[in-house]
Each structure stands twice: as C-alpha cells, then as structure tokens.
Amino acid sequence: MKALVLSGGAGTRLRPITHTSAKQLVPVANKPVLFYGLESIAAAGITEVGIIVGDTVEEIKAAVGDGSRFGIDVTYIHQDQPLGLAHAVLISRDFLGDDDFVMYLGDNFIVGGITDLVREFRTSRPEAQIMLTKVPDPRSFGVAELDGEGRVVRLEEKPEQPRSDLALVGVYLFTPSIHEAVRSIKPSARGELEITHALQWLIDERREVSSTTISGYWKDTGNVVDMLEVNRSVLELLEPVCEGSVADDTEIIGRVHIGEGATVRGSRIVGPAIIGPRTTVENSYIGPSTSIAENCRITDSEIEYSIVLCGSSLDGVGRVESSLIGRDVEITPAPNTPAAHRLVLGDHSKVQISA
Template sequence: MANKAVLFYGLESIAEAGITDVGMIVGDTAAEIEEAVGDGSQFGLKVTYIPQERPLGLAHAVLIARDYLGDDDFVMYLGDNFIVGGITDLVDEFRGNRPDAQILLTRVADPRAFGVAELDPSGQVIGLEEKPDRPKSDLALVGVYLFTPLIHEAVRAIEPSWRGELEITHAIQHLIDSRADVRSTVITGYWKDTGNVGDMLEVNRMVLEGMDRRIDGDADTASETIGRVVVEEGARIVNSRIVGPAVIGAGTVISNSYVGPFTSIAENCRITDSELEFSIVLRDSSIQGVGRIEASLIGRHVEVTPAPSVPSAHRFVLGDHSKVQITS
C-alpha cells in the first residue's frame, strides 16, 4: 500500500502501542517474510518466527505459540488487516481494565464473509459465529484480539470446525460460555481486511490521500506533476504527466506516459507509452505500449506488452441453450 507492505503498517502499529516482542506465525512464505521483516529492529521490535505446518486456523496459531507466549497477556494481530489510527488506545484500555479477552468489531454491509458478534442490549458479547449464512448482526470481527493466558485453556478445549480449522471465534465462544469477561469495542474508523484486489486498491487509495507532495527524483521540463505526487529519489519522469495522489518508487522511469490518481508504482519499474490509473504496480515490473490500464494489481517482475497484431476473431465452447452477446 503506497509502496509499503500491509504487514509493515501492522508492525508499526504494534510498536507504537509499546509492544516490543512479536511472535510471527509463518507458513509457506516464511523465507520471503523473514527477508522483508528481518529481526524486526527496523520497526523497534524483536521478532521470533513460529512455523505453522499448514493453515489450521487462528486458534491453532495461538496453540503453537504457547511456549513463546508463556503466561503473558498478548495481542493477536492478523497481518493482512489495515486499521487507521493504530491500536494504541485499545491496548491502553485493555491494560487498564484487563478483561479476559477483548475484541474489535465494526459494522459491515455483508457480514457473511467474517466472524460475526452478537451483543445483548447492554452491549455485552453473548455469541460469535464464523462466516454464518444467516448473521445475527452486522458486527464483524476486526483482525485484532487481546487476550490473557486464559485463552490457552480455550484453544485446547475446542474441536476443529467443518473447515478443518481451530477457529478463534470458537475459542472466544468457549470463554463466553465459561462466563469469562469478554468485552468488545466497536470501531467507527477505517478498517480493511486486504484479502482481495478491490480491498487492496481501496486501502492504497486511502493511504495515498494522506501523503504530502514530495519530488526527490527528476522530472524533465516536458513533464507535469499535479497535486499530491511523491517521486522518490532516483526516479525519473520523462515527457509524462503524473496526477496525484500517486507515488513513484526509487529507480523507476516513467516515459511518454500518463499516471493518474490513486496509483502506486514501486521501485525499479519501467512505464513507457502507457496510461495507468487507480492501480498498484510492484517492484521491477515493466509496462510498455499497452494503452490504458486501471483498477489493476501488477506483481513483481511482470512484463506487460502489446499482443501481436492478428486477425480479429472469437473462439467459443458453448453449452446447450447458451445465449451470447458480442460487441464487435
């Protein structure tokens, strides 16, 4: 998001809350994560990596972190969540009141894709469901949880769900059923679970809107930069137009092109004879002569070029009773 990994925003929020020790659950992408995060010192943290054989659920993550966590209170922060304003106030509230567990909730349009909380008239949590077909409320669990060591008993007491996972919602429900003190905070600020391209582009847009204009790289006299544009040192803009908010990474060259609002282009990319808007381009990628691209996520070391000129044609495999409309 704005040329910084979503995970980094979470680690910065954790450090700002006064937490220094982080146990990071890693799986198949462990090597890549360790390369990016290192020992955590760049964030003011001490990171310990805890391997998980396969994704067996959030409660399983707590289970395998038992030795690391000891008898300490802890925050569980899902690495693909983005919360504006951080978690400092939440952590301070938890430290002051110290319930057995505290969860974050936010209202969503379609709660069926989330863990969902049911509250009584006084606001007390009375039930949790994981991705229910018929949600009892529109209050979705945000991916930040605060626990005392009592949660360890709960994760050992539950059975895998129909998905074959140990669900953290089931563990928290076990606490509720055991009359533990489970509290909730409903947040009204910006939150996104960046689990799909649409959400990633939306978070990228929001982050870019908060950036200030900064031109540390080079833009020739034939180029134009308008609004909140960040051109990082070592980047070059040649005969191009950049309309912010947008960020151009170090070592990237934009030539004979247009980069529109809400676009982040990472380091060492090449954009030539193309138009790009409301998109994310990761490092070491090139886009050459492809006209207009929008609402797109382009990964690392990607090459986008025009297709060879061939006669126009359509190819179909159509089932019985199909109806097809074609725009020539």
C-alpha cells in the same frame, strides 16, 4: 505484553500474485501491508513479537529480519498448515508464556493503529477484547451478537444467516485465559480451530469478553478490490516529495511522491500517486490512487487506480485501471492482426477481454 502476528496462509484470493509471494508482503503505497501492522504494534509500546509463518517463511524472514528496523524483537513460529487462528495461539504457548498479548492478522489494515485499544485493554483487562465493525455482508467474517447493554453474548464463524452486521476485525487482545479456551475446543466443520469458538467458550464459562466497535477505516486486504481501496486510502495521506529527476515537459498535479533515482519525462502525473526509486515514466499519464514500485518502466501508457510491483513495465498499452500487476511483468500491445488473443496465464488467473 506481547504480540502474535499471523503471516501464514496461502492467500488464495490474491492469486496469481500469491503463487510466488506472501500476501502480507503485497505493497500498499509501496510498503508491504505487514509493515503497517508491525509499526502499529511498536507504536503501542509492544516490543516482543511472535510471527506465525508457513510456506512463505523465508520471504517473510528476508523482509522483516529480526525486527530491529521496527523497534521490536521478532520470534518466528512455524505453523505446518493453516489450521485456524486458535491453532496459532495453541502452538505459540511457549513464546507467549503467561503474558497478555495482542493477536494481529498480518494482512489487515487499520488506520490509526492500535495504541488506544491496547491502553483500554491494559486498564480494564477483560479475559478477551475484540474489535468489531459494521459490514454490508457479514457472511464472510466472524460475527458478534451483542445484548441490550452491549455485551458479547454470541460469536459465529462465517454464518449463513448472521445475527448481526458486526464483523470481527483482525485484532484481538487476550489474557492467559485464552490458552485454556483453545485447548478446550474441537476443530470446526472446515477442520480448523476457530478463534470464535474459543471466544465463545470464554463467554459460556462466564469469562468477560468485551468489544469495541470501530468507526474508523479497516480492511482485510485479502482480495484485489480491497487491496486497491486500501492503497487509495493510504495515498490520501501522502506528502508530496521529489527525490528524483522531473523534466520541464512534465506536469505534476497534487500530492505526488517521486522516489530517489526515478526519472519522469514528457508525462502527466495526477496525485495522490507514488513513483518508486529508479523507476522511469516517459510520455505517459499516471492517474490518482496509483502506486508504482521501484525499478519499473512506464512508457507511452496510461494507468490509474492501480498497484504495480517492482521490476514491471508497461509499454504502449493505452489505458490500464483498477489493476494489480505483479513483479517483473511485461505488458505490451497485442498485434492488430490476426484478431486473436495470445495469453500466458498462471493457475487461478482472472482475465477480462473486450469482444
């Protein structure tokens, strides 16, 4: 069995972070989201992995390499444009051959991995197996309709009037039958080859498409709100570690991971929280559900329920919360006078300013 991991896409919902970085490499608990998926694939006993890449190919390659650090062998497959999940399958035919495979969206996060799902698929081996979960608003997802016996009878992509609240999770398992399906469908109204259309083709052809409804934790980390929530969830499992230097005038409460070469002085850190290697925290408060990456500096500031990427600094800015702060960002107080805001913002930025 092989794996196909999708790591292309523009990541528009995470702009401006993704103007300069692949969305799959935005860290959760100081580890890229993509790495969690690759680790799950390796844990399921799958070693041959194809990674679909786009404009961020060099960054993905630099981070993942040949896959040996995860115990897998990686093949990179370039997709010129994000033309849909079924298109990703179509262009991966040579790599996939006639093997069964799991398709994993690289910006999805599933607690507990996929080992049980892969084992179930290998035992029953339907033409396709999908994962479903109940969501409050399914209009942003592929949506499945089941019959009275729990069989998949209809799939729709981002319907205006969903027939159910069961959304497709970003993990799919296929036999080679899917290759006939992706060759048989036409682009959707948005110009993409939809995997939901390919699955519906299998259903219409009387092929078996089974489903597993999960009650565990799943998130599509494509926006800031979900990214922060995934970060919180992962940090809940954090083991306390101190590999750096913590001064006597510092208070550490709960599960806190302090990385190698980090320095904490005159501060209070309330876990779960992680402080990256070579980061300095001085006269500051780090609150729960906060990840500070490597080579950062937090001075005379407070931050909680946030993610700070490598090389960034907060100096005397009071309280920051529910924030995603990119690489090499400098945050400092604004002058008290004149009473005006001075901003340097990239495309598609979102700013909240108190009156």
